[in-house]
Amino acid sequence: MSEQKTALVSGANKGIGYEIAAGLAALGWSVGVGARNEEARAAAVDKLRAAGADAFGVPLDVTDDASVTAAAALIEERAGRLDALVNNAAITGGIPQEPTRVAPDTIRAVVETNVIGVVRVTNAMLPLLRRSPSPRIVNMSSTVGSLTRQTTPGAETGPISAAYAASKTFLNAVTVQYAKELHGTDILINAGCPGFCATDLNGFRGVRTPEQGAAIAVRLATLPDGGPTGAFFDDDGSIPW
Numbered sequence: 178m179s180e181q182k183t184a185l186v187s188g189a190n191k192g193i194g195y196e197i198a199a200g201l202a203a204l205g206w207s208v209g210v211g212a213r214n215e216e217a218r219a220a221a222v223d224k225l226r227a228a229g230a231d232a233f234g235v236p237l238d239v240t241d242d243a244s245v246t247a248a249a250a251l252i253e254e255r256a257g258r259l260d261a262l263v264n265n266a267a268i269t270g271g272i273p274q275e276p277t278r279v280a281p282d283t284i285r286a287v288v289e290t291n292v293i294g295v296v297r298v299t300n301a302m303l304p305l306l307r308r309s310p311s312p313r314i315v316n317m318s319s320t321v322g323s324l325t326r327q328t329t330p331g332a333e334t335g336p337i338s339a340a341y342a343a344s345k346t347f348l349n350a351v352t353v354q355y356a357k358e359l360h361g362t363d364i365l366i367n368a369g370c371p372g373f374c375a376t377d378l379n380g381f382r383g384v385r386t387p388e389q390g391a392a393i394a395v396r397l398a399t400l401p402d403g404g405p406t407g408a409f410f411d412d413d414g415s416i417p418w
């Protein structure tokens with residue numbers, strides 16, 4: 178088994194996910210670029226390798242059981258363990274998202290990727306994470322998922338969103354439940370918010386770069402032993418659930 182640390186980042190072929198992979202690779206990690214689009218995945222791996230990264234492609238559709246099982250088998254064969262899992266893959270679901278107008282199928286599709294996909298991938302990777310001396314799980318969330326902020330008068334939480342924002346609230350709740358179940362183990366699991374980054378997820382309207390958004394994930398993926406777990410962070414510190 179290699180002593181080099183290995184990470185898997187879902188949705189890593191572009192945007193914030195790509196920069197998370199690049200950030201971990203810059204620290205000497207071997208990084209699995211998880212993505213379902215074969216061409217985009219290969220291009221991302223080639224770009225990372227050209228920059229000196231130890232990167233490898235991982236075919237990964239977080240909504241598909243067989244794909245996730247195969248991804249776990251690939252990582253086991255290559256590295257024998259997993260030191261960090263960054264659940265980054267997500268969709269917004271488009272518009273409209275007002276609760277009186279959003280299609281139930283839209284909510285279902287967003288939750289399938291943003292929440293159930295995280296559970297599916299995390300559970301498949303847990304046996305590999307348990308082999309690491311310092312395993313970390315990072316769930317990429319958003320401040321729009323904070324119920325505290327959503328219910329604070331005057332707080333800026335973006336447009337009304339019964340699919341995307343609600344899925345991040347759901348993801349936050351799931352993160353807390355994982356932390357409770359994994360209490361007493363070496364696994365630290367936290368949610369991270371990248372901020373409003375310019376990516377195709379929001380039509381490149383964001384005010385932060387994907388590299389800036391990736392910083393919180395890299396930090397949480399490399400927490401020291403004894404670090405926080407079951408918490409929600411952005412670059413400025415703790416975020417209220």
